[in-house]
Amino acid sequence: MTLLRVENLTASYGASQALFGVDFTLAEGEVLALMGRNGMGKTTTVKAICRMIPSQGGLHFAGQNLHHLPSFRAARFGLGLVPEGRRCFASLTVAENLIAAARPGHWTMARVTELLPRLGERTGQRAASLSGGEQQMLAIGRALMTNPRLLILDEATEGLAPLIRAEIWATIAQLKHDSGMSILVIDKSLRELGQVADSAVILARGKTVWSGAMEDLSADVSEAYIGV
Amino acid sequence: MIRERHLNILLLAGFLAVPLYALAVDEPFTITLATRAAILALAAVGLNIALGWGGLVSFGHAAFFGIGGYSMGILAFHAQNYMPLDLGFAVLEGTKSMPVIWLVATLTSALAALAIGALSLRTSGVYFIMITLAFAQMFYYFAISWSRYGGEDGISIYVRNEFPGLNTLAPIQFFGLCFAALLLALWLNARLVASPFGLALNAARQVPVRVQTVGLDPTRLKLVAFVISGAITGLAGALFADLNRFVSPSMFSWHLSGELIVLIILGGVGRLMGPVIGAILFVALDHILGGWTTHWHIALGAILLGVVLFARGGVIGLLCGPKGQA
Numbered sequence: 357m358t359l360l361r362v363e364n365l366t367a368s369y370g371a372s373q374a375l376f377g378v379d380f381t382l383a384e385g386e387v388l389a390l391m392g393r394n395g396m397g398k399t400t401t402v403k404a405i406c407r408m409i410p411s412q413g414g415l416h417f418a419g420q421n422l423h424h425l426p427s428f429r430a431a432r433f434g435l436g437l438v439p440e441g442r443r444c445f446a447s448l449t450v451a452e453n454l455i456a457a458a459r460p461g462h463w464t465m466a467r468v469t470e471l472l473p474r475l476g477e478r479t480g481q482r483a484a485s486l487s488g489g490e491q492q493m494l495a496i497g498r499a500l501m502t503n504p505r506l507l508i509l510d511e512a513t514e515g516l517a518p519l520i521r522a523e524i525w526a527t528i529a530q531l532k533h534d535s536g537m538s539i540l541v542i543d544k545s546l547r548e549l550g551q552v553a554d555s556a557v558i559l560a561r562g563k564t565v566w567s568g569a570m571e572d573l574s575a576d577v578s579e580a581y582i583g584v
Numbered sequence: 585m586i587r588e589r590h591l592n593i594l595l596l597a598g599f600l601a602v603p604l605y606a607l608a609v610d611e612p613f614t615i616t617l618a619t620r621a622a623i624l625a626l627a628a629v630g631l632n633i634a635l636g637w638g639g640l641v642s643f644g645h646a647a648f649f650g651i652g653g654y655s656m657g658i659l660a661f662h663a664q665n666y667m668p669l670d671l672g673f674a675v676l677e678g679t680k681s682m683p684v685i686w687l688v689a690t691l692t693s694a695l696a697a698l699a700i701g702a703l704s705l706r707t708s709g710v711y712f713i714m715i716t717l718a719f720a721q722m723f724y725y726f727a728i729s730w731s732r733y734g735g736e737d738g739i740s741i742y743v744r745n746e747f748p749g750l751n752t753l754a755p756i757q758f759f760g761l762c763f764a765a766l767l768l769a770l771w772l773n774a775r776l777v778a779s780p781f782g783l784a785l786n787a788a789r790q791v792p793v794r795v796q797t798v799g800l801d802p803t804r805l806k807l808v809a810f811v812i813s814g815a816i817t818g819l820a821g822a823l824f825a826d827l828n829r830f831v832s833p834s835m836f837s838w839h840l841s842g843e844l845i846v847l848i849i850l851g852g853v854g855r856l857m858g859p860v861i862g863a864i865l866f867v868a869l870d871h872i873l874g875g876w877t878t879h880w881h882i883a884l885g886a887i888l889l890g891v892v893l894f895a896r897g898g899v900i901g902l903l904c905g906p907k908g909q910a
Binding site: 406408426427428429431432435436437439443445446447448452453455456457458459497500501502 | 780783784786787790791793794795796797798799800801802907
């Protein structure tokens with residue numbers, strides 16, 4: 357069953373157009389990798405889906421047209437965003453960050469800290485004093501506390517140590533296999549994406565240039581559009 | 585550094601000890617000063633919810649203070665003159681009952697805060713400051729022209745209102761009521777800040793865009809905080825009017841809005857007991873320096889300058905360190 361359908365999505369920052377027609381669908385329980393070189397519109401696509409910027413075109417989530425909805429209403433329909441750059445609530449503690457975002461459902465504080473044990477060890481610590489990796493885990497935990505139907509991870513492993521990156525990829529794999537969660541993931545690590553993603557969409561110059569199953573992504577296509 | 589929790593307990597114990605000592609040595613004026621401090625602290629506790637935790641620099645909280653005051657004044661005025669209060673759609677009796685007056689003052693202030701907040705929160709920053717100031721000034725000029733209730737001269741209430749089982753004319757008993765209201769507001773404030781709503785409000789103050797991505801509406805969070813804030817300040821207005829047995833348009837004046845902000849900055853913005861320390865200092869300075877010169881506000885200005893430049897967290901920040909470390 358299709359959970360998210362994006363059709364001919366266009367978006368602009370003022371006079372500067374960033375998206376020229378993004379198309380893809382994401383099914384319930386699917387992990388989809390959104391790929392492309394820097395500046396090709398991946399984060400803008402996520403921002404448009406989460407209604408953080410105005411956009412045109414089709415944007416349907418769980419049968420609901422997301423256009424004209426404010427960002428917080430779109431989130432309440434089940435879009436859980438782990439934003440680029442983490443952006444935790446700095447002056448709140450780990451526990452407070454999680455409580456502030458909590459909505460009823462499967463994901464409770466106990467389940468989140470079980471999935472991300474580093475958070476469980478630091479519940480009373482302020483988010484501002486956490487390491488980059490811990491802040492990233494907190495951002496994932498916070499998004500899970502909203503009990504989303506779709507988890508969106510925007511460059512979740514960027515700038516982190518290899519050990520922490522491995523932990524985050526393991527967490528994503530665990531979410532996929534144990535919870536059957538639908539995930540839209542943006543990342544530059546093709547190798548790790550290949551291990552968790554079912555399908556992929558490649559953007560170039562704000563447009564979808566390739567989409568298909570992850571195993572069908574050929575070296576030629578990735579070399580041409582991603583550069584690896 | 586002192587732990588903030590310990591300082592808070594010490595401060596409340598000290599605050600309570602002053603009027604009790606004044607009672608023992610028969611100094612009713614000191615009890616009245618303590619009552620004034622408790623009421624101003626209550627008003628500032630209300631404002632601190634909006635300003636300290638919601639980041640809403642309201643320069644118009646005198647509107648709620650005045651509405652609370654006039655709620656008391658109008659109800660008591662009709663009761664003392666045995667004149668029914670004709671609202672157009674209903675005719676009510678006046679009352680001298682404090683609990684009823686407090687309820688009316690709190691509700692009317694909350695309603696006014698809802699209307700003012702819903703419009704003002706469409707703006708932010710300096711525009712929010714200006715629009716809240718404009719609303720308070722509208723009430724101020726309305727009260728001046730409201731001849732039915734004394735216009736510029738205000739309303740005098742000859743006898744203090746009643747509270748079941750207490751002699752409210754006894755200064756220590758009236759102080760007890762005001763102090764209890766202050767404790768209740770502080771308890772509510774502490775509970776609110778630690779609740780999911782308070783945490784979300786805190787987050788909305790820091791990064792309003794990000795709280796939206798977790799499904800929270802920052803405008804609604806701020807509006808709820810503004811309404812609670814206005815209601816508490818309105819209750820303080822009713823108590824202030826009862827303390828003086830007099831209400832006048834000056835309760836709506838921008839000076840009062842400014843004074844409430846000053847109290848919070850002096851004590852510590854977003855600190856639970858910041859408004860209490862600020863109010864005690866303000867009343868003490870008014871009494872001590874005001875005895876020497878009528879221009880005592882110059883000294884207050886210098887102190888405020890010192891706090892802003894050298895003690896950004898106010899007195900509590902100075903004693904307990906920055907927020908979150910105490």
